Amino acid sequence: MRWNSPLKYVFLLPTVIWVLCFTMFPLLYSLRLSFFRVNIGQKDIFIGLENFARAFKDPNVWNAAKVTLTFVLVGVSIQLVLGLLFALLFNRALPGRNVLRTIMTLPLFATPIGVGYMFITIFHEEGGFIRASLGAKIPWLSNPNWAMVSVILVDVWNWTPFVFIVLLAALQSIPEEYYEAARLESSSQWELFRYITFPILQPSIILVLILRMSEAFKVFDIPFSLTSGGPGIATETFSMLTFNTYRRFFDFGYGSALAYLLLIAVAIIVTSFFGRIRQAYT
Amino acid sequence: MKMRLTATHIILTVLAFVVVLIWLLPFYWAVSVSLRPPSMTFTCKGLCFPYLQFPPTLEHWKTELSSREMLRALLNSSIIAFTASFFTLVLGTPAAYALARFRFSPRLVVIFAFVFCAILAFTAASFGVDWRLALLAAFVIFLGFAMTLGNRFEKRLGNEDITLWFLSQRFLPPIVTVVPFLLIMSQFKLIDTRLALILVNITFNLPFAIVIMRQAFIDLPIELEEAAMVDGASFFGSFYRVALRLTAPVMAATLMIILAFCWNELLFALNLGTLKAKTIPALLAGSASTRGIQFWFVAVRALIALIPPTILALLAQRYIVRGLTFGAVKG
Missing domain, CATH: 1.10.3720.10 (MetI-like)
Structure with missing residues (x-):
């Protein structure tokens, strides 16, 4: 039929060219910058891998890596566990379930920097909600450890609903007959969960894990607005460190090298789950 | 699903409502703060319901929106x-x-050649070769590749690979x-x-x-x-x-x-x-x-x-x- 007309290139090529110009070219450019010492107004000097070597010796880089990893591992684990629990909790006869589910999705598109500022009003040590209403005097934003806790808490508030609605959708796709059949064999709730619910949920859990991890590694907006990376550099994530290298020191070469290290980290995560991604999207 | 009014069911329902309330709380608190007169911002205790605990004012909204x-x-x-x-x-x-x-179904080898030539041109240009010259040379090399090697290797990519290529940029x-x-x-x-x-x-x-x-x-x-x-x-x-x-x-x-x-x-x-x-x-x-x-x-x-x-x-x-x-x- 007409499904082989050369018109297909007219449909596809504009986007391919767009991506080559606006994504592939900048990527290449950034890689190039990472091998150079860049001073504005002067000729760039090729220094090979010196920027990368410097990164491995820089204590700020190790700090940012530690902060980002803590944020990703702790934050995403809490989101997965809470999201799964909430999905199980809501997957039953509940009055007004659709309204409740809709309310839970509200944080998903909320402007991240707005969310950060909104939570300043919660965590503020004098008039914040936790101080004013619960009476707890906790140095949320001024103590390094509590600052990390508050950044993770905000991310949990923001993204647990995502895990929740995806897993709820997966739960609702399980036919009731499976459970009826299984109840003939066993009546233990745990066994039903272990041998029916969990195996069916597993692909969705892995998908959510990939999407959340790859996003969490890039986190910028929330620590930027909530703590500005502080106190000190206690909550400075990798993206923020890179951004500050550009903005405060105009060190484009070193900044690009840092950005590439982050890119490599995300690429490792994504490619290690590549089989699942391919299966989900093709 | 049948509704059964067992104790477990009631507890779980209440729990679900509590979860939703906790998730709504930051929104509520921000609204409450935005409506408070300046003198009350830090002094309001408890849940700070507008009207009950303070007279709400739209003043801040007006200032900000104008x-x-x-x-x-x-x-x-x-x-x-x-x-x-x-x-x-x-x-x-x-x-x-x-x-x-x-x-x-683009041939894999042609894509490789393209990427190789692009990197070649870019490297040349970043070391001071005129970028137009570099681009032209790379294009000629690419054409040469595509004409000679392009038909040798059978491995082709499919629509799925192109889609995944687009998707990968999202990550x-x-x-x-x-x-x-x-x-x-x-x-x-x-x-x-x-x-x-x-x-x-x-x-x-x-x-x-x-x-x-x-x-x-x-x-x-x-x-x-x-x-x-x-x-x-x-x-x-x-x-x-x-x-x-x-x-x-x-x-x-x-x-x-x-x-x-x-x-x-x-x-x-x-x-x-x-x-x-x-x-x-x-x-x-x-x-x-x-x-x-x-x-x-x-x-x-x-x-x-x-x-x-x-x-x-x-x-x-x-x-x-x-x-x-x-x-x-x-x-």
Whole structure:
């Protein structure tokens, strides 16, 4: 039929060219910058891998890596566990379930920097909600450890609903007959969960894990607005460190090298789950 | 499912309501703070219900919404978000359709040759060779490759690989392209213009539109378009009149989701929109340092930023799961 007309290139090529110009070219450019010492107004000097070597010796880089990893591992684990629990909790006869589910999705598109500022009003040590209403005097934003806790808490508030609605959708796709059949064999709730619910949920859990991890590694907006990376550099994530290298020191070469290290980290995560991604999207 | 009024059931229902209340609390608290008179900001105790514990005032909202920089940021954000999301769909939908309906099978070796030559030209140019010369030389080498080796190796890629290539850009940390974009935009004198931010937002949302819309076209029975063609519709006709019409709801939802993404974009807005093209997130980013942490002020600005995307999330409710998983889960 007409499904082989050369018109297909007219449909596809504009986007391919767009991506080559606006994504592939900048990527290449950034890689190039990472091998150079860049001073504005002067000729760039090729220094090979010196920027990368410097990164491995820089204590700020190790700090940012530690902060980002803590944020990703702790934050995403809490989101997965809470999201799964909430999905199980809501997957039953509940009055007004659709309204409740809709309310839970509200944080998903909320402007991240707005969310950060909104939570300043919660965590503020004098008039914040936790101080004013619960009476707890906790140095949320001024103590390094509590600052990390508050950044993770905000991310949990923001993204647990995502895990929740995806897993709820997966739960609702399980036919009731499976459970009826299984109840003939066993009546233990745990066994039903272990041998029916969990195996069916597993692909969705892995998908959510990939999407959340790859996003969490890039986190910028929330620590930027909530703590500005502080106190000190206690909550400075990798993206923020890179951004500050550009903005405060105009060190484009070193900044690009840092950005590439982050890119490599995300690429490792994504490619290690590549089989699942391919299966989900093709 | 039957409703059974057992103790467990009641406890779990209450628990579900408690969870929802906890999730609503930050919104409620920000609203409460934004309505308080300045004298009450720090002194209000308990849950601080307006009317019960303090006389609510809209004063802060009025001040904020009449300030010139806020109005300009609102205008900038709206123009950028609408234009960028519209053009993302204009560019992305045909590509998505092509990937859903046609077969593309580029030879792997040709793509390798292309990437190799591109890197070659780029390396040459960055070490001082005139970029036009480098580009021309690379193009000649590429043609030579494609003519000779291009037919030797049989391995081909498919539509799935092209789709995954688009999708992979979604996983890219945006910080990697900040400096190149800055340099490119300053080359074209586009720093601090809305156009620069529109281009950036199109770039970042294009993969999203392609992956989502491709799935929507795949889900559409091909027979409908074939029937239209049998009835004499041209290829464009069947695309425009049949495929586009039938996927209009998904397209509308995709548009809304991209609108929210564009509205929320911060990193590039901070770098490329410093003054004239400042968007709402960039305006917020400057708040803390210029005014200190003034409570009501922070609350009002946060809410102004949050309200539009939250409304979009409500409107696109049916497609929210699909949108956030890039079409992998239908929800």
